[in-house]
Amino acid sequence: MNAKVKKITAATMILMSSLVLASCGFGGHSSSSKDYTTTGSGGGNYQGVIQNGRYKTSKARGINVSQNDNQYNLKSFENGLTQVSKRVFSPKSYIFQEGQYLDTSTLEDWLGRKTKNNPSGLNPAEGKRSNPNPIYIQQIEEQDYMEESGNSMKLKGMTIGIGINSEYNYKKKDDGPSFTKKISDAEVKRQGEIAAAKVLKRVRQKSGVGDIPIVIALYKQAPDDSLVGGSFFAYSKNSGSTISGWHQLNYKTVVLPKASGTTSSTGSASQTDNDSFSNFKSQIQSFFPNLSGVTAQAQYKNGQLNGMHITVTTQFYSQSEIASFTQYIARAAKKYLPNGIPIDIRIQSDSEMQAIVYRDAGSDTFRTHILTSY
Amino acid sequence: MNAKVKKITAATMILMSSLVLASCGFGGHSSSSKDYTTTGSGGGNYQGVIQNGRYKTSKARGINVSQNDNQYNLKSFENGLTQVSKRVFSPKSYIFQEGQYLDTSTLEDWLGRKTKNNPSGLNPAEGKRSNPNPIYIQQIEEQDYMEESGNSMKLKGMTIGIGINSEYNYKKKDDGPSFTKKISDAEVKRQGEIAAAKVLKRVRQKSGVGDIPIVIALYKQAPDDSLVGGSFFAYSKNSGSTISGWHQLNYKTVVLPKASGTTSSTGSASQTDNDSFSNFKSQIQSFFPNLSGVTAQAQYKNGQLNGMHITVTTQFYSQSEIASFTQYIARAAKKYLPNGIPIDIRIQSDSEMQAIVYRDAGSDTFRTHILTSY
Structure with a gap:
């Protein structure tokens, strides 16, 4: 279905409705010749992309919930990622779009352990049950940054957050006691940088990404029992397929x-x-x-x-x-x-x-x- | 303990505290020679009374929760009562104080059925189990309106809300089905006016009330399954011990x-x-x-x-x-x-x-x- 047909269908549905609704978009960039509008901006926040009257949700919608036992980590990760993005992609110039290039199954594979069945897993194989290798990479989220171009939105930048655990909880037996391995800050950084290099290479190869700047941001997860989330500690802005160097971030909660x-x-x-x-x-x-x-x-x-x-x-x-x-x-x-x-x-x-x-x-x-x- | 001693004790406690606290009041009427301050006003709202650094809570605190199966009735009753008060006692001139003259046990008695053991009950005896008399009077709340007078607050007005049921739910047997009696608007009004006359007479006799204006406001309770509370439908401003006439209120939710x-x-x-x-x-x-x-x-x-x-x-x-x-x-x-x-x-x-x-x-x-x- 091309864009023109889509628009006509949407218009028909509105006419068929028993309610007298104004045309579906009323954002700052609404116009009768476009499929896209925005949520409207204000107060230094991004506008979001509305496509044919509907908010354009992420291709990996909902996966982030299951990635975190501690919901503070989820919220602070998502909010912090937007703050990092603002350093590179100004809300005055760019429009925010939920991630469209990494879908749920891709991220599930990446966040798994590396096995024969899951060669793209970013976490190491479990190893010995009595002394397992930690799950280091806990969550990944993609944000797209767009510019309007004629009747459509063009991808102009991307930010990817990677959350790395600061501790790993495991059991030696199913019904046995829980053990915790602390993961040092140095190890969090090292594991984050290893994962970032792989993620950047993979994302750069995705169809439609091209040579846009890709920001990778690293986040240290708070422990599961924390009453506050973790913090971002580094980011990298990359024009190629290899990490071009890290900027330190000094946040603490x-x-x-x-x-x-x-x-x-x-x-x-x-x-x-x-x-x-x-x-x-x-x-x-x-x-x-x-x-x-x-x-x-x-x-x-x-x-x-x-x-x-x-x-x-x-x-x-x-x-x-x-x-x-x-x-x-x-x-x-x-x-x-x-x-x-x-x-x-x-x-x-x-x-x-x-x-x-x-x-x-x-x-x-x-x-x-x-x-x-x- | 007189007022002076109380103040010195409070001051000592503050000095004893390991924290450097400013003196307990910072309301609009704070001063070193007073036991009373206020919460501060704004936006057409009442200031509330603070006594020796603590908010002065109602003598019947908490009873209102148990009076209502439907919490919408509770909230709308309390908010609506303040709106009625504003018609008579301007927030520019009067300071709000939680009710100090009707305590929990008094209100529990009044809200009960009239029996030998409870002669002050405002509701009728149950009568036949198979066809009981309704509980008409469901909730009562007192609000006091004060003016500053030297170092203290003087009672200058009072508002009392009375909530009357618009339906009555009952069972003929403990394990039997529920029945509902609708109570007509005319009966709600009649029962409210009967209760108001008794309440006014009783409140006027309370020590310390004197000849201040007493406003009685009547509220029709919403049914228990309603998703919105009821409404006030009449009020009366009284200088004596008998109701001086009713003003109609036209609210609807x-x-x-x-x-x-x-x-x-x-x-x-x-x-x-x-x-x-x-x-x-x-x-x-x-x-x-x-x-x-x-x-x-x-x-x-x-x-x-x-x-x-x-x-x-x-x-x-x-x-x-x-x-x-x-x-x-x-x-x-x-x-x-x-x-x-x-x-x-x-x-x-x-x-x-x-x-x-x-x-x-x-x-x-x-x-x-x-x-x-x-």
């Missing part, structure tokens, strides 16, 4: 408040931030009875605090308690939490979110929104 | 989209709103695969749409899918949904909220916030 007595590996800045957060926490806990928990994920970039996600878990509150508490938290956040970084604070019970307080990057105002009901 | 073929009881405005919402729903469902549901609660005031809460339930999305979808929803909302009213749109999976898109009252901009993770 921590959970606050730190257990007392923990030695800080992020230096004194982190101690100051931990104190600020502890003050904030004490302030709101003294204000309100029955707060179950106040915790934060903090991200550091080059040793400086880069953002926080705070979760306040409440016991049941009435609607007026939630309203008063939200007002109070917004004021406490402004007073006690570090300036100049994006922060969000989720106020939630066990069963549902009750309110959100947040400050965007570049803003000095905390906004509040209470989730009420009629 | 509905769930959108309406089942096709349903006859509208809110007139043609509602049909237009339902069409707008259906267009919005079709637009975003065609955009994205696997949306499980798009539903809304809508509130009408005097026949005009007054606000909407929309819930979009998603299957799993990657972080980039959530980001693109949120951008798209904000644009679709601006294009398809009615102007000039507050709207929020919750984007959530079965297990967690993923993003929120909202427009405040008086604003024409939809804001978005994506709930990400490090």
Whole structure:
């Protein structure tokens, strides 16, 4: 079915609908002569590709969920990958498209162990059951970066993230105890670079990829029991089929408040931030009875605090308690939490979110929104 | 313990703390010579009372949860009660305090059936098991409205909400089938007015209430299986011990989209709103695969749409899918949904909220916030 026929079919379906809908696209680049539009941009984010009125989903959609026992690793990997992409492919010039060149079965093979039946596995054969080789490569995700060209979108760049485990959990017997092998940072880096070289070569050969720049980014997975995901530590921008060199990335994620007595590996800045957060926490806990928990994920970039996600878990509150508490938290956040970084604070019970307080990057105002009901 | 001693104790506790905390209040009315501060105001909302650094919770805290099988009734009752209060006690002049005059055991007695052991029960004795008298009065909540007076807060007004059932569910035998009695609007009104007269008389006699204005507001409960709460239908402002007359309130809540073929009881405005919402729903469902549901609660005031809460339930999305979808929803909302009213749109999976898109009252901009993770 060529593009023209597709468009006519889509138009007919809309006319057949009993609802009076405007034409399917209303993005910034909508026009009656195109199959593609975009989701619209704003705030330094990418526009996404809409094809014939539908969002263009990944060829490997859903595989990422099964790749991670710890969903923090999944979210931080995906968000971090977009941040790395922004260093190379500016949202002002490029349009984001979910990965179209690596499909689910390809990635499943790559993420498996290398065996006779799976020669493309990036992980080593298991070896001895009593002392198995680790699964090093845990997740892979592709992002495509596009430019409009006449009536279509042309691939102009690609980013591929590779997540490498920092520990490996295994059993010597099915019903036996669990063992954990720590994987050193040096080994994480080495395994990542080995995998990156193979991935780059394979992706470059895919039909339609051509000589676009391919960015490969390496991510160190957090342990399965971590309350925060891992971090990207290096990326490479490549015009050929071999890795052209690595740029280091200095991200670090921590959970606050730190257990007392923990030695800080992020230096004194982190101690100051931990104190600020502890003050904030004490302030709101003294204000309100029955707060179950106040915790934060903090991200550091080059040793400086880069953002926080705070979760306040409440016991049941009435609607007026939630309203008063939200007002109070917004004021406490402004007073006690570090300036100049994006922060969000989720106020939630066990069963549902009750309110959100947040400050965007570049803003000095905390906004509040209470989730009420009629 | 007098007020001075209390303050010194609080001050000592703060000094003893290992954390350097600023003095406990930072509300708009904080001062070193007061036991009371407030949560701070903004956007036409009430400030709440903070006493010695702690939020002053209700004397009947938590009872409201057990009063309602349908939590929509609870939330809409509490939010609606504050809206009624704003008609009489302006947030510019009055400070909100959780109810301090009706405690849990008092309200439990009042909400019970009238028996020898419970002469103050507002509901009738059960009567015949095979044809029992309904429980009419389902929930009661007190709100206090204060003014600052020197170093303390003085009670200057009170609002009491009374929720009356629109149906009564019962069993003739413990293990038998359930029966439902519908309660007519006329009977809801009659039972509400009877209860209001008793409640006003009793509250007026409470120590410390004096001759402040007492507002009684009547709320018709939605059925237990409703996906939206009920509405307030009348209120009375009283300076004495007898009801001085009723003001009618014309609120109505509905769930959108309406089942096709349903006859509208809110007139043609509602049909237009339902069409707008259906267009919005079709637009975003065609955009994205696997949306499980798009539903809304809508509130009408005097026949005009007054606000909407929309819930979009998603299957799993990657972080980039959530980001693109949120951008798209904000644009679709601006294009398809009615102007000039507050709207929020919750984007959530079965297990967690993923993003929120909202427009405040008086604003024409939809804001978005994506709930990400490090």
